[in-house]
Amino acid sequence: MSIKSIAAKLFAKHITKKMANWSSKPVETQQRVFETLIASASETQFGKDHHFETISTPEAFRKNVPIRDYEALKPYIDQVVEGVPNILWPGKPLYFAKTSGTTSGAKYIPLTKASMPTHINAARNAILCYIAETGRSKFVDGKMIFLQGNPKLEEKNGIKLGRLSGIVAHFVPNYLQKNRLPSWETNCIDDWETKLNAVVNETISEDMTVFSGIPSWVQTYFEKLVEISGQPIGKLYKNLELFIYGGVNYEPYRSKFEQLIGRKIASIELYPASEGFFAFQDSQTEKGMLLQLNSGIFYEFIKVEEFYDENPQVYTIATVEVNVNYVMIISTNAGLWRYNLGDTVMFVNKNPYRLVVSGRIKHFTSAFGEHVIAKEVEESLQIASEQFPIEISEFTVAPQINPKEGLPYHEWFIEFNNKPKDLSQLAKAIDQALQQQNSYYKDLRSGQMLQCLKITSLPKHSFAKHMESIGKLGGQNKVPRLSNDRKIAESLEQFK
Structure with a gap:
């Protein structure tokens, strides 16, 4: 020594x-x-x-x-x-x-x-x-x-x-x-x-x-x-x-x-x-x-x-x-x-x-009165990942208030290191975990005010490209986990 x-x-x-x-x-x-x-x-x-x-x-x-x-x-x-x-x-x-x-x-x-x-x-x-x-x-x-x-x-x-x-x-x-x-x-x-x-x-x-x-x-x-x-x-x-x-x-x-x-x-x-x-x-x-x-x-x-x-x-x-x-x-x-x-x-x-x-x-999703916070989405993803062999590079969540069809929902933009075969099953698992984390979200889901969250899978480096596009590519910058609007979502959609 x-x-x-x-x-x-x-x-x-x-x-x-x-x-x-x-x-x-x-x-x-x-x-x-x-x-x-x-x-x-x-x-x-x-x-x-x-x-x-x-x-x-x-x-x-x-x-x-x-x-x-x-x-x-x-x-x-x-x-x-x-x-x-x-x-x-x-x-x-x-x-x-x-x-x-x-x-x-x-x-x-x-x-x-x-x-x-x-x-x-x-x-x-x-x-x-x-x-x-x-x-x-x-x-x-x-x-x-x-x-x-x-x-x-x-x-x-x-x-x-x-x-x-x-x-x-x-x-x-x-x-x-x-x-x-x-x-x-x-x-x-x-x-x-x-x-x-x-x-x-x-x-x-x-x-x-x-x-x-x-x-x-x-x-x-x-x-x-x-x-x-x-x-x-x-x-x-x-x-x-x-x-x-x-x-x-x-x-x-x-x-x-x-x-x-x-x-x-x-x-x-x-x-x-x-x-x-x-x-x-x-x-x-x-x-x-x-x-x-x-x-x-x-x-x-x-x-x-x-x-x-x-x-x-x-x-x-x-x-x-x-x-x-x-x-x-x-x-x-x-x-x-x-x-x-x-x-x-x-x-x-x-x-x-x-x-x-x-x-x-200021970083939360409450477009429907659910007030979902970062801790809740992170823990929900962690719980769901125990059921699926997935690895996440980066993710963020935004509300989809006016979908083309059906009820509004939370849209999860996820950059996977290994993408699961069935995104809908993963979405259901995350959704269920989120209901356990947040009673307001659970009430909105059970009351047929929101449909199950949806996952948008993004190619590798999508978040890095987004950060570069807004001049924040670098080791000290990070993407918010949650938004109450679709500004980040709209930027990420171009990489789908």
């Missing part, structure tokens, strides 16, 4: 002990974060506009500060982007994480001196929890790959900006620099196909032990490696130990990954976003991800079915319940105040607080 491997075990023990301290006192931890946030920003423009000097409780906070999404907070963010200090947080941000927006075009999410370390530490701690729990640390001696965005940064009014994954690349600890792939030059390639080939060339002969990235794009990378090497990933990389992922559910990809690798490997799920690093999988035996309660983020939650009410009830960490679907509202040490991230989450444990990401409040 190397010195680095031994050191990793000792460090893991130290960090997990510190984590146990705050996770065992969740309410006190969140109260401390809340008080620090309010005190730190009381002299900012936002703090003055919302009378932070009078706020001492979360209840007063809710009365003074409305919930906002990016578009509503944009007048403040625009001032920050212009270089004006002390608007949302003291001073100026270190960076802007630039993301694609909706109605507002490009979005500029501030990253501050206070918030930046939480992004780095959470990713590190996820790996340390794995080491502490399993006792396995030899993999730290091998090479690790992180499929990410271009680390080259632009500058706007004296503040650097780029993709979050590209910004984070500047903070990789020194002890990992020699282990990290691909090279800086390769990471700077913008064209995804060119970058993919370069990554393959750099890694195919290395001792790779850890892979990290969005599952759909890592799968594409694995397929390229298998095509060139002529052998499964697990044979090519005999010491491969871990797959670290975030952004989408891994389960629809797991069977294909295991086929490409030739064996099972451990995985760690992360919940990062430009707005904050919220949770990570801290255990290989427990369901869900540990919510980061001490990372400069104060959390509030609203039940999904009540979110659009005039005065919905707001829950804190002290009052949430398990197995309830919540919209997550955040206030952060980057200056996002009662910010609607758009994500929906569900707690699976309260000792400690672990959750799963259930979807997006």
